[in-house]
Amino acid sequence: VLLAAGCTPDEGNRPGGDLKGVGSGSECVIAAPVKVGLVLSLTNGAAFAGEYQKQGLELAFKQLNERKGVHYEVLLEDDETSPDKGVAVYEKLINTDRVSVLVGPTLSSVAFPAFGDAQEAGVPAIGISTTAEGIPQLGDYIFRDSLPEQYALAASIPAAKQALNLKTVAILHDSVDEFTSSAYTTMKETLEHEGIRIVEDESFKTTDTEFGAQLGKVAAAKPDAVVLSALPGATIPLVKQARSMGISSPIVGGNAFNSPFMIGKLGEAAENLIVGGAWSASSGTTGNEDFINAFTAAYGRAPDQFAAQAFTAAQLIDVAVRADCDGNREAIKDNLGQILELDTILGSLSIDEDGEVYQKPVVQMVKDGRLTLLDR
Numbered sequence: 001v002l003l004a005a006g007c008t009p010d011e012g013n014r015p016g017g018d019l020k021g022v023g024s025g026s027e028c029v030i031a032a033p034v035k036v037g038l039v040l041s042l043t044n045g046a047a048f049a050g051e052y053q054k055q056g057l058e059l060a061f062k063q064l065n066e067r068k069g070v071h072y073e074v075l076l077e078d079d080e081t082s083p084d085k086g087v088a089v090y091e092k093l094i095n096t097d098r099v100s101v102l103v104g105p106t107l108s109s110v111a112f113p114a115f116g117d118a119q120e121a122g123v124p125a126i127g128i129s130t131t132a133e134g135i136p137q138l139g140d141y142i143f144r145d146s147l148p149e150q151y152a153l154a155a156s157i158p159a160a161k162q163a164l165n166l167k168t169v170a171i172l173h174d175s176v177d178e179f180t181s182s183a184y185t186t187m188k189e190t191l192e193h194e195g196i197r198i199v200e201d202e203s204f205k206t207t208d209t210e211f212g213a214q215l216g217k218v219a220a221a222k223p224d225a226v227v228l229s230a231l232p233g234a235t236i237p238l239v240k241q242a243r244s245m246g247i248s249s250p251i252v253g254g255n256a257f258n259s260p261f262m263i264g265k266l267g268e269a270a271e272n273l274i275v276g277g278a279w280s281a282s283s284g285t286t287g288n289e290d291f292i293n294a295f296t297a298a299y300g301r302a303p304d305q306f307a308a309q310a311f312t313a314a315q316l317i318d319v320a321v322r323a324d325c326d327g328n329r330e331a332i333k334d335n336l337g338q339i340l341e342l343d344t345i346l347g348s349l350s351i352d353e354d355g356e357v358y359q360k361p362v363v364q365m366v367k368d369g370r371l372t373l374l375d376r
């Protein structure tokens, strides 16, 4: 185990306990529990995703703890959808609880400061829904299994273009949130690359609820489709207002559209929303059916993409721990950066040294209230 300069094995950055086991892989036995800190938005704006993430992780660690040799002790904290709170609970998990690895937070805007602290402290952290540009580049301890928005859009915009014969679009975006503004830049680049003309370009704030002014301009421009970068809080009133103003065109959205909670809230207005994502209930990926069945049996509702990515993070941690049969921070960090073509419910997944994820995106469209794979 590598130690920070000047540290002895007793006072070093070891989380404590005997985390170096014997054997390797499925034979691995580690005496002390491996502590995993989960930081999720369980209240406020991003709880729509955080609740599913909590359940996906709970299910995964319960299944992993049924296997012999490694026991995971899970410590869960609510970041309340707030960067300040996210940083505070990260600090507690890193310094007081001395976890070996962190999962979450839910939003990119919370992750930017929190991941900075994990990097500084030398604790590996895995983003499960943080899709903004620049997240893995925060440092060598920072990883994600959340498909970057740029890859999701690089799939969804061409798919929408082909399926709907798109020539013109109007763009609307939340210019305050870091994820939605990052996605906006990517949307424009992708539209330009695809030769789709932007006939209207409007912005709003995360907490806005009235979009009449912007939507009036969109309606007048008569685009073939709308491209929207927003979190569910704004998406729900915005899409409802768009539909009631007669804007019936398809709406291509960012990662927040992968939320069945949001689609449920939109009701009829959700029809023809299009989104690129990391997971589909109808993908025949390894273990997907078992995952959906176990999740539904445990929680009384079907999982979503956020639950699937959360579930997969636990699998990544287990692979990284068992690789050297070592539950310490350094070993987990080293092994997370070497995951190659792992079979997961998200499909074949790789993580490079930078901590970036590689997987095949899916493109889905809401039909009869459900996300359905868009034929390409």
Ligand code: 1QQ
Pocket: 046, 049, 106, 107, 108, 109, 129, 130, 131, 132, 179, 255, 256
């Ligand atoms: C981000 C996102 C959000 C939509 C996750 C819930 O993708 O903040 O990066």
